[in-house]
Amino acid sequence: MGGFKKALVEQPTLLLGAVGALFGNTYCVVGFILKREVRYPAQWMEYMLLDQATGTYVQLAVFEGHWMFVEPVQGGYKVGRPTSRNAYVFTNDTNYALYNRYQQQVLYAMGEFDWNIFDDEKLNISEFIAPPYMLVQERNPRTKKSEWYKATYVEPAAVQAAFNLEPQRMPWRQGVGAIQPAPGEASWPVLMWFSWLMALIIVVTQAxxxxxxxxxxxxxxxxxxxxxTLDNTVTASAAGSNNVIVTSSFEVKGPAALEFDLRSSLSNQWLEIPVSLVNEKTGQSYEFTKSLEHYFGIEDGESWSEGSENDNATLAGIPSGRYHLNIYPTTEAGLDLPINLVVTQNTPLHSNAILFLLMLAIYPGIQFFRRYNHEKTRWLNSDYGPQEAE
Known part of the structure; x- marks a missing residue:
């Protein structure tokens, strides 16, 4: 066209006369426009599509490899807080947030259009998003009248298939599009519902x-x-000797998991406690050893501490029967340390439930952070994003 000073550098992806099917309708490309924002160097292309069945026009816009199918809307919408940076449009239980405001310049055009394309340069454009949708308000500041359009995000693969394009003809998709759906958008509600249900089942089962x-x-x-000698059933041993402490007998109703909690008062000391659980009828034994140590002090004016005065162990699958414990405490010679031992049956293994919950949360957690970063990147391209209010 002779009306443009510069030749078109980047050839359009869709050529005039190309025919393709989108959203169940067949369209013919009858024109395209190269535009840019007045304040920023951002450029995009708009393809004019003619519905061959109805004779109506729609548009297919592409910016940095992100495609939008744009249709006119009859009647328009009401903008909430129109003069605020938090302006919005609420319709059909969906809130559209203000994403961009700008004026545009026509850089190049070719084909046929049902309006004067240069009138577009007089309009104030406002874009409101609720991915994968966008509402576009084109307002004439002179007449105060607005026209509205609704855009739907289209995956590049869908455009490629619709117009039977070679992959190398498709523009490279960069960054996050204004209304590009977040990763796993379709499956996210089901994933969250399933995850919460499974978490509830785990908690209820534990209860x-x-x-x-x-x-x-x-x-x-x-x-x-x-x-x-503590009583008639317990004989204490010297540290490191072959003597044994024999505890009182107790009944186990199994098969059961037994938890052993060992505690001592240690002050820069250590204590090793081998324990043997003995079935008084069969003689079968189950062993474990725990080491307690607690050291502390002050170095270079800073206090420090390491170790612990308590520890625990679990023996699972213990059969029913009458049992007692043989204990062989070992510590530094000459030390007399108190030891407290508590044995419980059917101790809830909260660690298993927590482990299951953590495993259950891995994939939803990954998806959550992917979606969070996606959304954060989306709004970095806007002057009206949440980060601008911080």
Whole structure:
């Protein structure tokens, strides 16, 4: 066209006369316009499409490889807080947030149009988004009248297939589009519903276990690491000797998981406690060893501490029967340390439930952060994003 000073550098993706099917309708490309924002160097192309069945016009716009199908809307919409940077449009239970305001300049055009394309340069454009949709308000500041359009995001693959284009003809998609759906948009509600349901099942199952098999304390006994007699059933041993502390007997209703909680008062000391659980009828034993140590001090004016005065162990699948414990405490010679031992049955294994919940949250968590970063990147391209209010 002779009306443009510069020749078109980038050839259009869709050629005049090309025919393609989108959203169930067949369209012919009858024109295209290259535009840019007045304030910024951002450029995009708009393709004029003619519906061959109805004779109506729609547009297919592309910016940085992101495509939008644009249709005129009859009647228009009401803008809430129109003079605010938080302006919005609310319709059909959907809130459209202000994304961009600008004026445009026509850089190049070719084909046929049913309006004077240069009148577009007189309009004030406002874009409101609710991905994958956009509402576009074109307002004439002289007449105060507005025309509205609704845009729908179209995947590049859909455009390529509709117009039977070679892959190399498609523009490279850059960044995040204004109304590009977030990753996993279609499956996100189902994923969240499924995740919350499974989390509820895990919590309820854990609660049922507590109700059906309540926790029961089988033994709570104190003794010392030096030779002493606590009662008729317990004989304490010297540290490192071959003597053994034999605890009181207790009944186990199995198969059950037993938890052993060991505690001692340590002050820059260590204590090793081998424990053997013995079935008094069969003689079968189950062993474990725990080491307690607690050290602390001050170095270069800073206090420090390491170790712990308590530890616990779990033995699972213990059969029913009468049991006692053989304990062989070992510590530094001459030290007399108190030791408290508590044995419980049916102790709720909260760690298992927590582990299942963490595993359940991995994929939704990954999707959440992907969607969060997607949304954050989307609004970085806007002068009206949430980050602008911070």
């Amino acid at each position: 049922l276990f507590l109700f059906v098999k309540p926790q029961q304390e089988l033994l709570n006994q104190q003794f010392r690491s030096q030779p002493t």
